[in-house]
Amino acid sequence: MNDMQFLTWVRGTGLDIAVSIFVLGVLWRLFEIYSLGRKADISAARSVSGASGWHTIFRRSVPPEGMLKRSPVSYIGGYIFHIGLAIVVFLFAPHILLIKNLTGLSWPGLPSQFIDLAAVVTMAAMVVVLVDRINKPVKRYLSTFGDWFAWTLTFLPVLTGWMAVQHLVLPYTTMLALHILTVELLLIFLPFTKLFHAFTVFGSRWYIGKINGHKGVAV
Amino acid sequence: MQGPLIDSLARQGVTRRTFMKYCATLASMMALPPAAGRAMAEAMAAAPAATKRPSVIWLPFQECTGCTESITRSHSPTLEGLIFDAISLDYQETLMAAAGHQAEEALHAAMKENDGKYLLIVDGSIPLGLDGAYSCIAGKSNLETLKEVAKGAFAIVAMGSCAAFGGIPKANPNPTGAVSVSDIIKDKPIINIPGCPPIPVVMTGVLAHFLTFGSLPEMDNKGRPKAFYGETIHDRCYRRPFYDQGKFAKTFDDEGARNGWCLFELGCKGPVTYNACATVKWNGGTSWPVESGHGCLGCSEPDFWDAGGFYKALSMPADPLKFVSTAAVVGAVAGVAVSFANRGKKGAAKSAHETTTLADLEK
Numbered sequence: 001m002n003d004m005q006f007l008t009w010v011r012g013t014g015l016d017i018a019v020s021i022f023v024l025g026v027l028w029r030l031f032e033i034y035s036l037g038r039k040a041d042i043s044a045a046r047s048v049s050g051a052s053g054w055h056t057i058f059r060r061s062v063p064p065e066g067m068l069k070r071s072p073v074s075y076i077g078g079y080i081f082h083i084g085l086a087i088v089v090f091l092f093a094p095h096i097l098l099i100k101n102l103t104g105l106s107w108p109g110l111p112s113q114f115i116d117l118a119a120v121v122t123m124a125a126m127v128v129v130l131v132d133r134i135n136k137p138v139k140r141y142l143s144t145f146g147d148w149f150a151w152t153l154t155f156l157p158v159l160t161g162w163m164a165v166q167h168l169v170l171p172y173t174t175m176l177a178l179h180i181l182t183v184e185l186l187l188i189f190l191p192f193t194k195l196f197h198a199f200t201v202f203g204s205r206w207y208i209g210k211i212n213g214h215k216g217v218a219v
Numbered sequence: 220m221q222g223p224l225i226d227s228l229a230r231q232g233v234t235r236r237t238f239m240k241y242c243a244t245l246a247s248m249m250a251l252p253p254a255a256g257r258a259m260a261e262a263m264a265a266a267p268a269a270t271k272r273p274s275v276i277w278l279p280f281q282e283c284t285g286c287t288e289s290i291t292r293s294h295s296p297t298l299e300g301l302i303f304d305a306i307s308l309d310y311q312e313t314l315m316a317a318a319g320h321q322a323e324e325a326l327h328a329a330m331k332e333n334d335g336k337y338l339l340i341v342d343g344s345i346p347l348g349l350d351g352a353y354s355c356i357a358g359k360s361n362l363e364t365l366k367e368v369a370k371g372a373f374a375i376v377a378m379g380s381c382a383a384f385g386g387i388p389k390a391n392p393n394p395t396g397a398v399s400v401s402d403i404i405k406d407k408p409i410i411n412i413p414g415c416p417p418i419p420v421v422m423t424g425v426l427a428h429f430l431t432f433g434s435l436p437e438m439d440n441k442g443r444p445k446a447f448y449g450e451t452i453h454d455r456c457y458r459r460p461f462y463d464q465g466k467f468a469k470t471f472d473d474e475g476a477r478n479g480w481c482l483f484e485l486g487c488k489g490p491v492t493y494n495a496c497a498t499v500k501w502n503g504g505t506s507w508p509v510e511s512g513h514g515c516l517g518c519s520e521p522d523f524w525d526a527g528g529f530y531k532a533l534s535m536p537a538d539p540l541k542f543v544s545t546a547a548v549v550g551a552v553a554g555v556a557v558s559f560a561n562r563g564k565k566g567a568a569k570s571a572h573e574t575t576t577l578a579d580l581e582k
Contacts, residue, residue: 002441002521007491011527011536020542024550031554036561093465094534097484101535109465171440172451173491173520176533 007177010184018184025191026199033200038211046216056209056219057202077129084122088115088158112165119162126155150193156182224264224305238264242427248499249424249436249446262431263305272307273430274333275340276326277378278368279312280361281354281388281397282343286379287313289416290423305430309337312356323357330371338429339372341365341400344381344388348396365403374408374435375400376425380518383411383442390524401442410435411442415518418499421447441521443493452489452515455497458482476512486530487514494519 001009063075089095093109100106109115130151133139160182164175190196197204212219228238242263243256279287291314308314309329310322317325329337343361346353351360359367369375377400380386388397401409412421425444428436436444453459461467461481468475468482481487489497492515496507508515514530517523527535 004491004517004520004522004526008522008526012538015536015539016541019539020546023543024546024553027547027550028554028557031551032557032561035554035558093462093467094483094532097532098534098536101532102539111465112463167454171493172453176491 003171003174003177007173007180010177010180014181014184018187022187022190025188026196029191029196030199034203041211041214043214045214048213048216048218051209051213051216051218053206053208053210053213056212057205059209059219060205073128073132077125077132080125081122081129084118084125085154085158087118088122088161091115116162116165119158119165123155123158123162126151126158146193149189150195153182153186153189153193153195157186245420245424245427248420248495249428249444250449251428251446255431259427259431263427272305274329274337275306275308275426276329276337276368276372277308277311277340277342278361278364279356280341280343280345280365280382281395282379282381283387284313285416286342287311290419306338306426309333320357326368330368334371336373337371338374338376338426339368340376340378341382342378344385344397344399345403346388346395346397348394353395362403365400369404369407372407374410374429375404376422377401377409377411377413377442378422379417380413380415380521380523383413384521386415387524389522408435409442410438410444413441413443413448413519413521414494415516415523417519418447418495418501420499421495439493441493443519447495447499448493448519450493452492452494452497452509453487456489456509457497458509471512482509482512482514483534484532485514486528486532488517488520488523488526488529488533489515490533492517492520492523 068075087110090099091110092115093112096106096109110118133143133147133151157179160175160179163169164172164179167175169175170178186195190198209219225235225238229235239256239260242260243253246253246256246259249255277287307329310326312322315322315325343354345351345361345365347362351362354361356364377383381388381397382400385393385397385399385402388395389399399411401411410425412425414421421444424447425436428434428444436446439445439448441448453462456462458479458481461479462483466475466478466480467484468478468480469484470476471485476482483490487509489509496515497509500507500510516529517526520526
């Protein structure tokens with residue numbers, strides 16, 4: 001298989017497989033998670049201002065008092081790489097074109113030099129949070145294979161995409177194919193790893209906020 | 220500098236200075252040191268001492284003659300065409316006056332006289348299906364001819380995408396079982412000059428290199444001369460700034476197209492195509508596909524015909540939603556099944572639950 005055949009495969013059959021597993025996995029997991037349910041709380045609800053599902057959805061996007069100082073790397077690094085990923089994924093012209101082709105939706109992109117910068121900053125932030133995870137004994141102790149795996153799955157598409165644009169190490173064709181392949185791996189594993197938080201984060205926050213709100217606790 | 224070539228050029232109104240300039244340009248195009256221009260000029264000027272001209276045998280196989288057209292017609296009578304004065308083209312079916320057994324005799328005489336020294340140029344792919352019966356010359360299959368002629372060649376030039384990679388004859392479903400030269404010949408230096416057709420100056424550049432240094436120029440991992448195939452069309456494209464700014468033509472006649480914006484969305488394969496079109500251009504530097512308003516087809520890359528559609532942007536997948544509805548149904552069914560299983564588990568746990576009484580605690 002030469003590099004062009006490799007690229008054609010990842011754009012064709014490879015993507016068919018990845019997208020199918022992704023859709024299958026996402027639906028499976030969503031059905032499974034949301035059908036679990038909870039026992040009805042029959043105690044009388046307490047009413048405290050600021051305690052509800054919606055409050056929690058927003059509040060958890062902001063560091064609680066003092067936490068930013070105690071754990072700056074997690075918060076700042078986390079913010080940077082999440083926003084950076086969003087910029088790179090959704091505002092790079094070829095990516096928008098892909099989304100348009102799949103869904104019909106499109107929007108203006110950013111200049112590729114800016115995307116390039118965003119990709120570098122994103123990767124730097126990801127490396128910093130990884131080093132932090134390795135250096136802090138508690139974080140390291142709490143980390144499982146799933147954490148390292150999820151980090152790798154997220155990092156590789158950014159790295160290969162950036163390397164393809166920059167023409168580093170391998171010819172562009174091979175690098176582009178590798179980029180698409182790593183995105184396919186991400187798609188395949190996303191529903192079955194902690195990366196599924198992309199779908200559940202706001203739902204679970206709402207759930208927690210609602211339960212605590214019922215008890216009169218604003219968290 | 221004197222020599223038969225200089226005289227013959229002078230007769231055609233080409234001055235020595237023009238010839239030197241041409242050699243210098245050729246040398247710089249191939250990223251050779253400045254002195255190489257003069258070396259090239261001297262080698263070529265000296266070469267055509269009648270008997271000493273290097274013998275070149277050109278074999279046509281499963282091809283459309285587009286490569287020959289590209290070399291001869293589009294550039295005649297420019298200097299590229301005149302380079303042929305420096306070689307002895309002993310066999311070329313399209314160009315030679317001889318036909319039939321006379322042509323065959325010329326081929327065999329050239330092979331015999333220049334054994335181990337001649338340059339073999341091949342255009343067209345080689346069909347392996349039906350024992351090679353899809354393409355025969357003088358009662359021999361292309362496969363037989365290639366093996367026979369390649370044996371005594373100093374080096375082989377696979378001219379055009381068909382000879383280099385199989386090209387259009389090899390396109391899915393490849394009815395004739397077409398393969399490239401390098402699929403068959405393993406023991407000779409082969410240089411690929413892909414393109415459909417290739418750029419004439421690339422061909423003459425390689426020939427000039429061969430005449431000057433007696434060797435083939437540096438090649439990339441696909442056997443192409445690095446000097447011409449070192450960079451992608453996209454990286455050298457004059458429309459590249461529009462790509463970086465995110466300005467794309469959406470159709471072939473919209474405002475973007477009229478403003479000369481990037482053709483990426485219209486399926487341009489420039490980003491994955493290594494060739495010199497963007498710098499050397501075609502028809503004596505007149506224009507090239509992207510300049511004429513059409514995206515690059517990627518014709519100098521292997522299997523360009525089957526690379527997912529000419530008008531589909533590179534970022535667009537071939538058909539990603541092929542199995543999505545099936546996958547969605549299977550996923551939903553799996554999810555529902557798992558939730559029922561979970562409910563069953565919960566129910567079982569509930570019914571198996573034993574309540575703790577005061578008496579239990581005091582035991």
